[in-house]
Amino acid sequence: MPSSRTLLAAATLAMASTASVAQAANEVNIYSYRQAFLIQPLLEEFSKDTGIQVNLVTGGNGLLERLEHEGRNSPADILLTAEIGPLYDATEKGLVSAVQSDELNASIPQHYRDPEGRWFGLTARSRIVYASKDRVVEGELTRYEDLADPKWKGRICTRSGKHTYNLSLIASVVAHHDEAYAEQWLEGVKANLARKPQGNDRSQVKAVMEGVCDLALGNSYYFGKMLTNDKQPEQKEWAQSVNLVFPNQADRGAHMNISGAAVTQHAPNRDNAIKLIEFLASEKAQTIYAEANSEFPVRPGTPNSALIDEYMGNFKGDEINLNELGPLRTVASRLVDKVGFDN
Ligand SMILES: [Fe+2]
Known part of the structure; x- marks a missing residue:
């Protein structure tokens, strides 16, 4: 029945x-x-x-x-x-x-x-840098390009380079420079990683709070989601441990x-x-x-x-048409493999 x-x-x-x-x-x-x-x-x-x-x-x-x-x-x-x-x-x-x-x-x-x-x-949304309030001076990092600077060695956290959010960001670096530059940049960022790429965007901010790294890549809306997360209040502390850096304000704008x-x-x-x-x-x-x-x-x-x-409230966003990044996402994916970003 x-x-x-x-x-x-x-x-x-x-x-x-x-x-x-x-x-x-x-x-x-x-x-x-x-x-x-x-x-x-x-x-x-x-x-x-x-x-x-x-x-x-x-x-x-x-x-x-x-x-x-x-x-x-x-x-x-x-x-x-x-x-x-x-x-x-x-x-x-x-x-x-x-x-x-x-x-x-x-x-x-x-x-x-x-x-x-x-x-x-x-x-x-912008893909921004979450910077430790304690260990990064405001204004110390201003451009995505600078993430490859050896001064950040062992201080950067991110999720997989193959994640669609990162592919778009890397594609934008290819678009604004060229493939050879992007490859070198990506190699530099890889050399600065505090740990093997893992987790999601929010867990990188957690890692900053825990002192695992000083800079983390993440989408901007996660800040709001963490700061107002009443179900998981520990996320408020993650958000409160960082300053938001919108890169490239003096040139093309944040991705x-x-x-x-x-x-x-x-x-x-x-x-x-x-x-x-x-x-x-x-x-x-x-x-x-x-x-x-x-x-x-x-x-x-x-x-x-x-x-x-x-x-x-006030930042400059990159105004490149996202269609231009489309085909470059494949290039980005290839570069991630080539430099062994996730290894
Ligand atoms: Fe997301």
């Missing part, structure tokens, strides 16, 4: 399928690398405003492969990512389609969207990355998909979306959260 839970699930499924047939034109389906809690409140707001039902599929890995495998039959209308990497890969594989939207072009600065409209950045969205190649609800991305780039959504993860809004003129204003 089926349990009541099974019956309930079956009933819900029946209702859902009836609804989806009846409202086929009034829904939009998202494949999201972003965690649900970061976007759910906004999606509800969108549904309330427009009557369009949003169906969200989240997953850490494999969404691109799923999209590719499903091909024309994919229900996905929007690919939502937490970084430029998968957006760029999806674009290269022809899994997403160009969108011409005056609204999106006006809302999102040029360097945060594809020149052909195949992807759009929706929130921004920037985005979370973003693209409309899929075979989107069954293409118009709704565009509407939703326009909503996420709107004034109303931008503050909430950025604040949910301590990120920066991409829309010019959108106020920052109080936390961002207090700790990272």
Whole structure:
């Protein structure tokens, strides 16, 4: 005999399928690398405003492969990512389609969207240096380039060089110099590591607090996430042990990355998909979306959260178009192997 839970699930499924047939034109389906809690409140707001039902599929890995495998039959209308990497890969594989939207072009600065409209950045973050308050004098480190300076020998912590965040940063060094320079730089940084690359961004800041290293690479939003972490209050101490360094303020600016969205190649609800991305780039959504993860809004003129204003309000970000970094990520990955960065 089926349990009541099974019956309930079956009933819900029946209702859902009836609804989806009846409202086929009034829904939009998202494949999201972003965690649900970061976007759910906004999606509800969108549904309330427009009557369009949003169906969200989240997953850490494999969404691109799923999209590719499903091909024309994919229900996905929007690919939502937490970084430029998968957006760029999806674009290269022809899994997403160009969108011409005056609204999106006006809302999102040029360097945060594809020149052909195949992807759009929706929130921004910088890859910064977390520097020990006790052991690094303010102003002592000012450029990514200086991380290769022997004065930092045995004093730097980072996660794997192969992680997508680091690949984008290394790609930006290739873009602003050249491959040969980047290789030498990466070798220099490797020589300065306090330990074999490991863990995630937050655990590097922990290592700074513990005295394992003095400088750590990490995305800027982790500072906010640590500083306000009531569930794991020890993370507040990690955050309080460091100063934030936004590198290259006197030249190109700190390396920037985005979370973003693209409309899929075979989107069954293409118009709704565009509407939703326009909503996420709107004034109303931008503050909430950025604040949910301590990120920066991409829309010019959108106020920052109080936390961002207090700790990272004014800095210069690199304005290179992230499309330029796309192909260089492969070069970066090769260099990481070549110098044995993770060994
Ligand atoms: Fe992250």
